[in-house]
Amino acid sequence: xxxxxxxxxxxxxxxxxxxxxxxxxxxxxxxxxxxxxxxxxxxxxxxxxxxxxxxxxxxxxxxxxxxxxxxxxxxxxxxxxxxxxxxxxxxxxxxxxxxxxxxxxxxxxxxxxxxxxxxxxxxxxxxxxxxxxxxxxxxxxxxxxxxxxxxxxxxxxxxxxxxxxxxxxxxxxxxxxxxxxxxxxxxxxxxxxxxxxxxxxxxxxxxxxxxxxxxxxxxxxxxxxxxxxxxxxxxxxxxxxxxxxxxxx
Amino acid sequence: xxxxxxxxxxxxxxxxxxxxxxxxxxxxxxxxxxxxxxxxxxxxxxxxxxxxxxxxxxxxxxxxxxxxxxxxxxxxxxxxxxxxxxxxxxxxxxxxxxxxxxxxxxxxxxxxxxxxxxxxxxxxxxxxxxxxxxxxxxxxxxxxxxxxxxxxxxxxxxxxxxxxxxxxxxxxxxxxxxxxxxxxxxxxxxxxxxxxxxxxxxxxxxxxxxxxxxxxxxxxxxxxxxx
Numbered sequence: 001x002x003x004x005x006x007x008x009x010x011x012x013x014x015x016x017x018x019x020x021x022x023x024x025x026x027x028x029x030x031x032x033x034x035x036x037x038x039x040x041x042x043x044x045x046x047x048x049x050x051x052x053x054x055x056x057x058x059x060x061x062x063x064x065x066x067x068x069x070x071x072x073x074x075x076x077x078x079x080x081x082x083x084x085x086x087x088x089x090x091x092x093x094x095x096x097x098x099x100x101x102x103x104x105x106x107x108x109x110x111x112x113x114x115x116x117x118x119x120x121x122x123x124x125x126x127x128x129x130x131x132x133x134x135x136x137x138x139x140x141x142x143x144x145x146x147x148x149x150x151x152x153x154x155x156x157x158x159x160x161x162x163x164x165x166x167x168x169x170x171x172x173x174x175x176x177x178x179x180x181x182x183x184x185x186x187x188x189x190x191x192x193x194x195x196x197x198x199x200x201x202x203x204x205x206x207x208x209x210x211x212x213x214x215x216x217x218x219x220x221x222x223x224x225x226x227x228x229x230x231x232x233x234x235x236x237x238x239x240x241x242x243x244x245x246x247x248x249x
Numbered sequence: 250x251x252x253x254x255x256x257x258x259x260x261x262x263x264x265x266x267x268x269x270x271x272x273x274x275x276x277x278x279x280x281x282x283x284x285x286x287x288x289x290x291x292x293x294x295x296x297x298x299x300x301x302x303x304x305x306x307x308x309x310x311x312x313x314x315x316x317x318x319x320x321x322x323x324x325x326x327x328x329x330x331x332x333x334x335x336x337x338x339x340x341x342x343x344x345x346x347x348x349x350x351x352x353x354x355x356x357x358x359x360x361x362x363x364x365x366x367x368x369x370x371x372x373x374x375x376x377x378x379x380x381x382x383x384x385x386x387x388x389x390x391x392x393x394x395x396x397x398x399x400x401x402x403x404x405x406x407x408x409x410x411x412x413x414x415x416x417x418x419x420x421x422x423x424x425x426x427x428x429x430x431x432x433x434x435x436x437x438x439x440x441x442x443x444x445x446x447x448x449x450x451x452x453x454x455x456x457x458x459x460x461x462x463x464x465x466x467x468x469x470x471x472x473x474x475x476x
Contacts, residue, residue, distance in 0.1 A: 044293035
């Protein structure tokens with residue numbers, strides 16, 4: 001029995017490894033492992049123009065974290081702290097629209113959630129510290145804010161709206177890690193269903209009219225709580241006509 | 250719709266932006282660009298010991314990388330051999346299944362060596378010991394430039410035409426090609442190209458055509474994958 005094939009959007013950028021310094025198509029292994037851990041098979045989708053044809057070959061798709069989206073997409077001026085990735089913007093907004101159009105199961109993580117909102121006609125806050133007077137949504141790189149004994153920086157609760165898809169999946173409250181300085185302002189065609197209770201920053205968006213389209217502002221792939229990935233892979237398996245047995249891992 | 254071309258990948262501890270030494274699936278962008286320019290849709294294949302992913306592919310690029318574990322061809326590792334056993338296992342399984350499906354495959358550098366080992370062949374583990382020179386890997390980050398000789402009438406001879414220049418970066422090489430046919434050699438006689446004339450498109454090259462986005466080779470793969 002084969003596993004459902006899950007596309008994951010990848011970075012295309014300069015990286016250093018093992019004495020090399022070069023442009024690479026890449027994605028942290030945490031994303032790949034999250035999909036494999038819940039019974040999917042990951043393939044990485046590099047930024048590409050003009051193509052969305054790859055959507056036809058996938059059973060589900062994850063829009064990954066990364067840099068900021070160009071605010072020109074929602075008609076705003078660029079904030080000095082906004083660092084865009086134009087190549088991924090172009091490619092991922094096209095891919096997102098095609099995936100939603102095809103009702104392909106979609107999970108957006110961090111930047112991926114923001115791509116969802118923008119693709120749906122929404123807008124973002126470009127720099128949360130300006131709005132909140134604090135940078136507590138941005139944990140230090142390389143840290144695990146959920147580790148026992150970690151400082152509260154980069155860790156907060158999320159409250160989930162009763163009756164939503166997210167509520168059915170995650171319950172009414174959970175604690176998450178947090179590594180972002182932008183956030184969804186207007187979710188556009190999506191519905192906001194989860195918030196940080198401290199400051200009302202939107203943490204979850206979804207489209208209940210679609211099979212599975214959910215975006216989360218945190219990084220579940222860096223935790224043991226992979227429920228949003230599990231549900232994605234279940235929806236992908238169902239779409240591909242695969243039975244429950246395919247997901248026995 | 251473009252043919253979908255899978256590219257095998259590395260797992261390395263990578264550093265970028267604010268992130269340091271994170272285990273990362275990656276592939277030099279040259280491979281992605283070469284497939285795109287040749288009219289294919291690249292997707293990257295993270296290492297996993299399975300063949301499920303082949304279902305979605307029309308063609309496969311076996312990318313360069315570290316040395317193959319010599320136990321795969323019945324030898325003990327030599328002092329200069331640097332391996333990634335997990336990648337070996339995953340890629341050998343993948344290439345065998347791809348060949349069984351008669352999927353078009355282009356093997357590059359390590360990928361050519363993988364095709365060779367899958368065909369029952371063997372490798373030289375450190376060419377300077379054999380050849381007494383380092384022209385196939387002159388220095389870190391420097392490609393050795395050669396003119397290759399191709400077997401008249403072979404696929405690679407047809408694709409390359411009159412431009413015989415190749416850019417190499419390797420310290421291992423094909424000793425016995427197994428069931429493959431050697432169709433190109435360097436001036437020193439080392440195999441530079443292998444093919445399986447019995448299959449739709451199975452070509453291995455020891456050099457790095459992705460660096461110059463060589464449309465002759467990637468285009469031929471994309472065309473075979475489209476058919």
